[in-house]
Structure formats: C-alpha cells, structure tokens
Amino acid sequence: MSEGGPKPSSSVKLVLLGEAAVGKSSLVLRFVNDDFQENKEPTIGAAFLTQKCNLPNRTIKFEIWDTAGQERFASLAPMYYRNAQSALVVYDLTKASSLTKAKHWVAELQRQASPGIVIALVGNKLDLTTQSTGLEGSMGGLSLSAAANSGADGDDDEEEEDARQVTTAEAKGYAEEEGLLFYETSAKTGHNVSEVFTAIANAIPESTLKTRGGPGTGRGGAGGSSGDTFGGTGGVNLSAAGETNKDACAC
C-alpha cells in the first residue's frame, strides 16, 4: 500500500511489558509475521524483532523489545525500556490480576522511562470472550467482572460463559485517566493488532523521531501529547477498525 515516492523513515523503539502469558510475544509475532503459535516458548530475557509500519506521510520502523513476563524478570526491564519511545503494556482480558500488573508497569514507565513515552494499554485474548468487538463489554459493568473473578480460574474459557474478567469500561476508564492509548486485541485472530501499532506510530511526536520527517503532520490530529492522542484513537478502536485494518502496516 506504500506509495511511490520515498517517504521519510525513522525507527522507533517499542517495548512490550506485561504479566507472563498474556500474549506479548504472540502480539509481536502477529504484527511481524502475521502468524500465531499456540505454544509459544516463554521469552527469556527479551526478544528483539523489527517491523515497518507505513503511515501516509512517513514510515516507522519499529524496533520491538519483547520482554519476559514473569515477575522476577521485572528487575531486568529497565535494561529493555531504556530509551524506548513507546511501550505496549499488555494484560489478559480473561485475567483480572493481569490488569493490576499492567497498571504497575504503566506507573513504572511513567516514572522511569523516557519522558514523553507513548504507552498503549492492550487487553489481549479477545477471542476468548464472547463478544469480540469489545464494545459490549462495557455494558456488563462491574457485576460481570466480579462474577468472573469469583468464578473458577481463567482456563475455563471454552465454557459457554464469558471468560472475560476485565470489562472494557474498566480498562478504558483507567487508560483515559492515565492518558494511554487503549485497545482490545486478539493475537490469535489478528483483531486490532496492527491498529495498535499504527496508533502508536501516529502518536509518536515527530520531534522525538530520529530522522526528521516532512513538514506534514500526523493523520487525524494524532501526534500531540499522549493526552490528546487518547481522544483521537478511542474512536479508531471501535469505528475505524475495519478501514484501517491491514493496509495501515506493511506486514
């Protein structure tokens, strides 16, 4: 989908953080190779991958640091998020505790990572919930998440009951508060995956890019402070999902 003329290209360091087995590596695998593996080996330390993302007026080359999720690896994280311009903090929609962990990561990043880092909060494993658009989740309200919490562990996903433990409203509310991008994704189906990366690419302020791009501004008003960004992309999440889909990125 890339156009003929050479566009300015710049690389962006992106780090993935989140609890173990929420699907960080799978998201990357989907984004980079458009692939999915049921049993992905846990990441030891961190994995490094790259992928380009074509925006209308520039090309972003993501240098992706995919980190290990287990709690005790947390002390290694600073090594990986050092100098990162963007971060994907991932939680598992079907596991309430993973959102808590995600919040910890957000707090860590906000205080310790480079100032102005663009953070996206991503709820993964949308395929395990009964609704896959992520919109209805907000209607379930708190009672839904409470019920899921008290229920059996998250492994009962294939039951007729919804495995979702984190409502869209809850996570979105939090993201809004903190000025984060927010998406619910499925690495398995590919739902919303490239959108996340595109949104991040758009949200990176041009001033922080290594290679200066042209004078044009980012699409759709993106590119301001992270607070502004949220307003713009909150809509993209739901309405623009179909349009932006795969073509946004050169996967």
Place this chain on the structure above:
Amino acid sequence: MLSLSSLISKASSLIDPNMLPPSLLNQVNGSSNDGQTPGFLFRSNFRLPDSENPLAVIPCELSLPTGEHYFGRLHLSESFLCFSSSAPSSAAGTSSATTSTAGPSSCGFSLPLVAIRRVERLHSRSYLFALAVTTWHNDQKLTLQFNSLRSTCEKFCEALKKNLRSQMSEMKNLRMLVGSCYSEWLVSGGKIREGMKEEPDAGLGMVWRYPGDAKKLRDKSKMRLWAEYLRENGRNITLIRQPTFHKLIRVGLPNRLRGEIWELTSGSLYRRLYNPTLYTDTLTEFSGRHSLSIDEIEKDLNRSLPEYPGFQSEEGIGRLRRVLSAYSWKNPDVGYCQAMNIVVAALLIYMSETQAFFLLSTLCDRLVPGYYSQTMYGTLLDQRVFESLVEKTMPILWEHLVKSDVQLSVVSLPWFLSLFINSMPLVFAFRVLDVFFLEGPKVLFQVGLAILRINGEELLDVTDDGAFISILKNYFLRLDESAHPRSDNEKLRAVTRFQELMVVAFREFSGITEQTILDQRLRHKDSVLSSIESFAKRTTLRNLGPESKRLLTADLGYIYDRFYKVLYERQERLLAIEAEKERINEKKVVSSGRSISEKSINEKGRIGLGPSSQLMDYDYFREFLAGIAKWAIADSPSSLFSPGFEPTFGRKKSILLSPWGDNAEPADHEFMQRLFRRWDTDYRSGLSLQDVVAGLAGIKGKKDIMESISYFFELYDDDGDGKVDREGILRISEALLFITRRGWETPPGIGAQDPKSPEGGKGNTDPFLGSVSGFIRRCFEYADPDQEGKQEEIATGVEGMDELVDLLDLASDDDDDEDDDDEESVKSPVNEKGPANDISSGKGKEKPDLAINTGNRRPSAMSANAALDPANPLHITLPTFRMIVLADEVLEYFFESGFAESIVLSTDVPRTPGGRSISGPSAFGNFGNGNIAGAKGLRGVLDNIVNDGMRVAQEVRRRMDEAQKEMERNAVPGKYKDDDEEEGDAKSIMEQDRDLLKGAEAAVVDEAAKLAKPDPAAADEDEGSGSTSDHRGENLLTISPSKANAEPMTPGGISPRVEFDIKTPRDF
C-alpha cells in the same frame, strides 16, 4: 606517619577479600556457608555434597590397573576419598588444588567410601606405606602409595578406617543407584544383570529420539569408546577421570550416556546417592498442593522445547511438571523461574526425572547460583562479570559497544540464563553443556567470549542493539557450516563453525578460570545487589496500594528500610544463635545435612538476594515498633541505658546472642498485640510490608481526631459490635498510660498549666495520669449497662450500694498491711453483653457537666462504683468514648496528634528523649500534694482516686477480680475497700525510686514485680494470646512495661489488704 597509613591501606587492600563478611562470600558461591575457604574449594573441586569437609590430605602416588601412575594428593572427607593429580605443568602447589579436577590433563576421582569394597595394606616394600583399594566394581584395584611421614600415613589410615565403617549403612543406596546407571547396562553389553530388570532410563530420547542425526554425531563409535573407557576405569560411582575422559567429553557425549556423565561430572550423582527417595518423597508429600510456582509452571509446560516431539506428549509434559514442581517445593526460595523449564526440558531428553531433579538442584545451588532466584541476582551479577571480561579481553569491541550504546547483556543474558539452550541449535547447546558440567560455569563465559571474538569484525560495524542481535542470531543458525569454506586445505574446510567456537573458547580464553569468575563475582556483587535493591524498593513502594498514599513518600521509604532491616537483621541473628547452639551440641556430623534446601538458609540478609520471608511475626513487629516509637521499648536495663530510642544499628557480632542484637529490647504490651492483630488483615499471624504501611497509615495518616478516636476504640472492640466492655475500658486506660509512660509532647498550655507539676511540658506524664483516671471514672459513669446487668442491679442494687458506701467509708481507716502475696488475679467475667438496645438508658450521656466538685457528686460516684461490680456488665459505645475523650483536653490532644506523633518516621523530627526514658519523678509528683489529710469518706476517696489514674486502673481491676472471686466462692456480694492515702503515697514514691534504680537493682525489682500478683499483665497472659509473657531467660531480670507502669503501686502494700477484706467479709 603518612607512609605508615599508606602501608596499612595497601595491606588491607591485599587482604580485602578475606575481610568481607563470610555471609557475602557464601552468597557469591551460592551454596556453602564458608565461601572460598578450603572446604568450599574442596567440595567444588571434587563436586561433593555440601556436607563434606576436608578431613585429611596426604601426598600420594596413584597406580591404576591400566598401568598409569599419577602423583597427587589424596583427600579424605566424611564419606569420600578423593584424588587429584598435581598437574605437571602447573606452577605451584597452590594452584594444584584449584585446577585439579577441571584440568583436562589431570587425573582424579571422587570415590564415595561406600563404594570401596576393601582396603589392604601392602607390604611389598617395608619402607613404603601403600594401600590397595578394591572398589565396588570388582575389576578395579587401585594402588595408593603414600609419600609422607609414617605417622601421618598411620593417622590417615586410621581416619579412613573409621569413616569407612560409618558408611556401611549406605550400601543399600549404592545398589539402587548403580542399578539405575546406564553405564552398567552399557558395560554389560546390554545384558540383564543382577538388580537390573530393564534398560535404565536414559531420558525421553529413548522413545522420542535424541536431537541431531546420530550417524552424523557418530554416536555408535562414541559409545564404543566409552564402553571401553568405563570398563577400564570404573563407571558411575567408581569412575576415575583420566585425561582420556576429558577428551571423550570434549568431542561430545553419546546420547544414552549423556545424562549419566552430566550427573557424574556435575556431582549431582552424589546427591542422588545419599537421598535416594527425596524426589519421590517430595512428590508424594506435596501432591495436590498449590502454590504460585505451580501455577507459573503450568503456564509454561506446553511451551518448553515445544518443537521436540517428547514435549508434545503427556508423558514428556508430565515429567517436566513433576521435576519442576518437586524442585519448587524443595526450594521455595527459588520456586520456579522461566528458563528453568527450558533447561529441565533439555535435561529430560537425556536423563530420568530423578536425575534431572538432582541436576537441577546442583545447577541452582552451585553451577549457576542465584540465576533463577526471586531477584535473579546471579544472572545480573554474571552479566556484569561477563561485561567486565569483554572489556578486559576485547577492549576495542567493548569501546565500540559503549560508544554505540549497545547493551551487551541484552543479547548475552539469555545465553547464560538458558545455558545456550534456546540460543543455539540443540545439538550444539548440548555440546556446550557437556563441557559446562565438567568444568563449571567458566565455560559459559568462555563460550560467550568466543562468540563475540569470532564475530568481532562484524560487530564492530554495528551501531544498534537490533543489528547486534541479528548478527549473532545468524551466526548461531550457521554453526554447522564450515568455518573456512574457501580454504584449500580440506581438513580446514571440514572444521565447522561450532568446532571453531569450541577451540577459540577453550584455547584463546583458557585464561578464564573458575577463580577468575569467583573473584569477579565478588567484585561486582555489591553494586549489582544495590541496584536490584533500589529497583525493588522503588517498585514496592509504588505498588503498596491506596493506603500508602496517606503517608509521605519519604516515610514510605523509611518504613520500607526499617521493615527489611528488622526482618533480615533478626533472621541473621537467629541464624547466628542457631549456629551457636548447633556448635554447642555438635557431634552429629555425618548423617544430617544432605538435604537440598538447607544450604540456602545462609543465603539471606539482603533483599537483592531474594526475599526469603516477607512476613513479620509478632516478635519482629515488636522490634520494628521499638525502632520507631519509644513507648515500644522495654523498660529493661539494656534499653534504659541505651542512647535513647534513636535506632543504633552498629552490627556488632558480639551481641548477637541476644535475640534483639544490640538494638533496644522491645516491650511487650497488650496494646502492641492488639495493633499486631489489627494490622494482620489476612490473619496470617504475620505482617507484610503492605500490612505495616496500611497500619501506620491508619495511625499517622489520620488528620481527623474523630478518626483517630474511632481507630483506638475499634482496637478494643473485639467483636466489632460497637461496644467496649469494662475489661476493654481498663485496657484502654492501660494502653494510654503505656504509650505515654515515657512522656510525650504536650502542647504548650496543657499540663504545664498545673503549677503543681514541676516541669510541665515535654516528657511530662503528669497531666496524663489525671486524665486517664478521669477517663476511667467517666467511662464507668457514662457506661451503658448491659441488659442482664441492669436487672441484676435492680435485684441487688440497694443492698449492694449501701454496702459499697459503707465499705468505702470504712476502708480509709483500715491500716492493715498484712503481707500476703498469694493473691490471684481472676479474670473478669467474659463479656456477657446484652442486646444493644439499652444505649438509650441515658445516664446523662449528654451531660456536659463533668466537673469534679459538684453537689451531685455522690450519686454519680456511686453509680460509677456500682459499675465496678462484675455482676453488672456494662459497655461504652463509640459516641460515649468520643465524648469522654473530648471532655479532657489532654486526651483530646493525645488523639489529635500525640498518638500519631509518638511514632516517629523519617519526616518527623526525632524527639530527644533527653536521657530520661522513664517517667521521671514528676510522674508521681502529685502524690505529695493534695487532699490526703481530709481524705475520709467517699468523697475523699474519689478525689484521691482521681489523682492517680494508674492506681485506679489497677485497683478497679483488682476489685472486680476480687469481687468475682468472692462471688464465685461464697455467692456473697464482694466487699470493697479503698487504700489508705498516706500509705499509698509513700509506696508510690518508692515506686518511682525503683524506676530509677531499675538498672542497678534489677533483681530487687524483679522480686517486687513478682509480689505484685494481682496485676493486669498477668491477667493478659491468662487470656492466652500467648506471646504476652516473657519466656526468654534474659528477660528474667526485667519487668514488662505494663507491670512497671499500669501498676505502679507497691505491691506489698495493696494486695494484703485486699486479701484481708476478702477474708473478713462483713466484719465491720
């Protein structure tokens, strides 16, 4: 002068490593508790279990049945006989000990004594002392010719004989072990031997194939070579390592023997020998149990070497699950760390579950210490070591990396953590492992360095992490290709990149020895731990939950430091005490000490090493409180003369034998127990940092006096029904006095306004005494009777009241001070609380007039005294409590700020206790004044009671107890009397003197305290929270704070008279 000091500093720099505390050394080495001591080196050289110690050593010549001769040293430990040849080329005697087993050109063995069948003294040449040793595998006979003084030889033999005898019992284990070894099967040519039912388990590979092409790996020829070696040089338990052994390993182990040789060279075989059932026992013991580790393991089972078909099967996954779970149970401090799944999965391809279990523990304890721990400090430490080695050996590359801001550990960390298993193709990773188990952790460094060296040129062109990683990734994928594809020399062309890697690793980096690594680890350890600790602190503080927001960040940091300081210092002290005890009742050396986890005990003391315990029990809590609140320090001699309550943390080991170290001994008061229970929100009998922070936030984070009052009230509302009964009221007053007994910051204008109190202001408890006594009186005055109590009152009211008045009047005449100390305090009736509908009983709850000298004094006083009758249960509610507190400006101030300020965190300006850490003379200064003379009759009695709240607290309780006892015995209403003012006065001055003399005359005090039988503290103990009482011997000479304060009356004076009253009811 100058030169001298420089000389000293030079000298100390030379001996520096030895000056480090031993604990530090242990941590570096991971397992043994004596660091790089001879014992540690000995065990690590011969791969012996931690229970082994070098007992004797003798120069000796070893002659093998195959004809070789080696000079070296023979070592004897509790259950091993070990030999290492002195490497001919190696320089001095010192290095021979460290390089012996690892050096490829040397010979050696580690022979478990139980594997020795017979030892004969050879008489061939009389001037020589020689032994012939027949090992378990009969075909072997070793000749050991000692080169030493005859007496030394004799002594060695004597010790050997003794140890041999003690090892007889292990014979059964030996048989079991040998039966499970593949080498036996191999040597017997695949025939079933005695004790061998079937081919021993050589891992999943037997069923699911071993990785790599067996033909290409020349597995069959390797097998033949090994069979020959094992036949000639013994096998498994009796194997002798000759130079060929090293060569055989360097070319790669054959598949079916790989597991066993790994086991043997790492030394995990010996662990298995002495703990034959540990693995299965552990599985049985913990079957069905759950833990965080188990959950984490489950998550990763399906993703451990998923491409290997064995791990797509239930069988393979089951094995993996069992080994990882068993280890996580056995060593909960490590639990489970990602990467262990990959390592264990790899092991399981070549060995049985049991073998893998023991090899995993050898890995974690000895080979890669701290790699998989909670904080992964070992991983980070070795990364630092690796970086420094790169800097040293490849300065140009290093400089380039620094310049281009490429972080080396980003690529190298996974190498170390997964032992190259998920970096290289499996076949090659296993080749590295072959050498790694033989030669130790230095191999990881050598290989790592070689990888960088080989790719150096390319890496120099790289400017970012990404390119750096991809070069190496590519390199790993092409390890099987020719290293010199364009060479004319055919031989050179045949050399694969992997072979090249091995050559570079072990030739070019042969200078990297085990000792290099140990030294480097030691050098970087502190900075690595500190950075882990500051990270941990930052993260923890941030995630303490909403409660923590009520405290200042600086305070949180302070609490954090205090919390872990107390936790670890105390653990260390307890360990030291334990060790001391151990040393005292020594003597059971051999049989114990082979369990896997016990060595990890010594790995404590720093957060960076991984938290061993995150919970404070009550004793820790006391110590913690004593550091932040002076009221929590015991009134013992030791703390009396310690410089205030300012935390003093010099870590002098000399005082280690006190469980409190050189910190002030904490008090033990019922109030502290209540706090502990209140803060222990999860009922774990332990407080987490979060509990402590939330708890302190509850006290210090309150800005509102109402909240503060409620907090206190709730502490005493045991069943949460919004009422505090008589017992609780008394306890509240005790607690108030306890907290303020060392004085507290009174606001200007309060307390000082009393001209009678000499000092006023700071450190003055005077106003508080009055306030507390007033508090008690008002509590009883405004308490709501419970319903049953009310009826009772109606029934017995008149008579009881009259009696009471009589008694009170008469009592003042009573001078009897008959001495009788076998008074027993009886518990007051357990709260017989009525329904809460009597709140409205309205005994002037809203009555604003609390003045003392009013006309309606008598009725109210009477009702207050009626309230003393245990037959009339009563309670106060929170509103009542609040009203009573607010009616007194001293109490009001206390709840407003005094209580919160009595706990000093970082931001508070520490108050100087002014050297007077006990309530000074002013505490009882009022006694001399006042209305003693005219103190006859009820009114006088009351006035005097008001003068001394502590006395009231005690007295009231005793009366209740007495009355209760009386009623139980005689079913006759209790009699009351009051004490004689003058006497009480005199006694309390003595009391105050006693306080001052406490240090010097502890024994006397103790005696006095014993006399003070009817004492609230004793009652507390009866109520069975258990920890109230002082069990520790060293506390015999101290009094508990409650005794010292809540009960200041001289015991001799009061109890006898009460006794008298009971014995003579209605005599008046």
